[in-house]
Amino acid sequence: MSVDLLGPDPIYQQIAAVIRERIRDGTYPPQRAIPSEPDMCEEFGVSRNTVRAAIHVLNEEGLTRTVRGKGTYVIGKSAG
Amino acid sequence: MSVDLLGPDPIYQQIAAVIRERIRDGTYPPQRAIPSEPDMCEEFGVSRNTVRAAIHVLNEEGLTRTVRGKGTYVIGKSAG
DNA sequence: GGAAATTTGTTCGTATGTATA
DNA sequence: TTATACATACGAACAAATTTC
Numbered sequence: 001m002s003v004d005l006l007g008p009d010p011i012y013q014q015i016a017a018v019i020r021e022r023i024r025d026g027t028y029p030p031q032r033a034i035p036s037e038p039d040m041c042e043e044f045g046v047s048r049n050t051v052r053a054a055i056h057v058l059n060e061e062g063l064t065r066t067v068r069g070k071g072t073y074v075i076g077k078s079a080g
Numbered sequence: 081m082s083v084d085l086l087g088p089d090p091i092y093q094q095i096a097a098v099i100r101e102r103i104r105d106g107t108y109p110p111q112r113a114i115p116s117e118p119d120m121c122e123e124f125g126v127s128r129n130t131v132r133a134a135i136h137v138l139n140e141e142g143l144t145r146t147v148r149g150k151g152t153y154v155i156g157k158s159a160g
Numbered sequence: 161g162g163a164a165a166t167t168t169g170t171t172c173g174t175a176t177g178t179a180t181a
Numbered sequence: 182t183t184a185t186a187c188a189t190a191c192g193a194a195c196a197a198a199t200t201t202c
Contacts, residue, residue, distance in 0.1 A: 050191075068168045090185060147172080
């Protein structure tokens with residue numbers, strides 16, 4: 001999947017939207033970690049700061065939770 | 081302590097004056113780091129650029145010294 | 161237990177664009 | 182035009198937690 005990063009919105013908002021969509025469609029399943037910050041820097045071709053800004057948005061929304069030294073995990077239905 | 085940031089002077093000059101005063105009265109002791117740029121953005125309710133402009137003034141005066149990745153340190157008497 | 165690699169956390173350095181006075 | 186101020190974005194250094202060997 002390609003990401004355009006055009007349009008009027010800030011890049012970090014657009015990246016947050018992409019990740020949000022991947023969480024909703026199951027590409028990034030609950031309880032699992034999303035790709036690391038360096039990996040997302042590569043995929044989107046942006047700096048780590050920008051990736052972190054995007055993740056910050058999702059954490060604020062309660063969609064994800066970041067743990068130092070581990071990664072950023074998708075919040076959601078466990079199993080039941 | 082609250083800081084008003086009114087008056088005719090530029091905001092960054094006023095912030096520099098506040099920090100300068102805190103160095104003089106010992107609130108920010110020698111050899112120690114003053115609060116980080118993000119922290120001061122929060123305290124004063126200004127952008128990082130403005131905080132950096134204030135710190136630049138103090139660095140120019142020789143009151144402080146900024147080190148990348150670490151912080152801004154108060155110059156001054158060590159112990160003796 | 162130690163060393164190295166991975167990953168996130170924090171902080172400063174720099175540049176660009178926009179808006180205001 | 183210049184000075185001030187904010188938001189955004191990339192780059193780099195340093196720090197801490199985790200994992201793996």
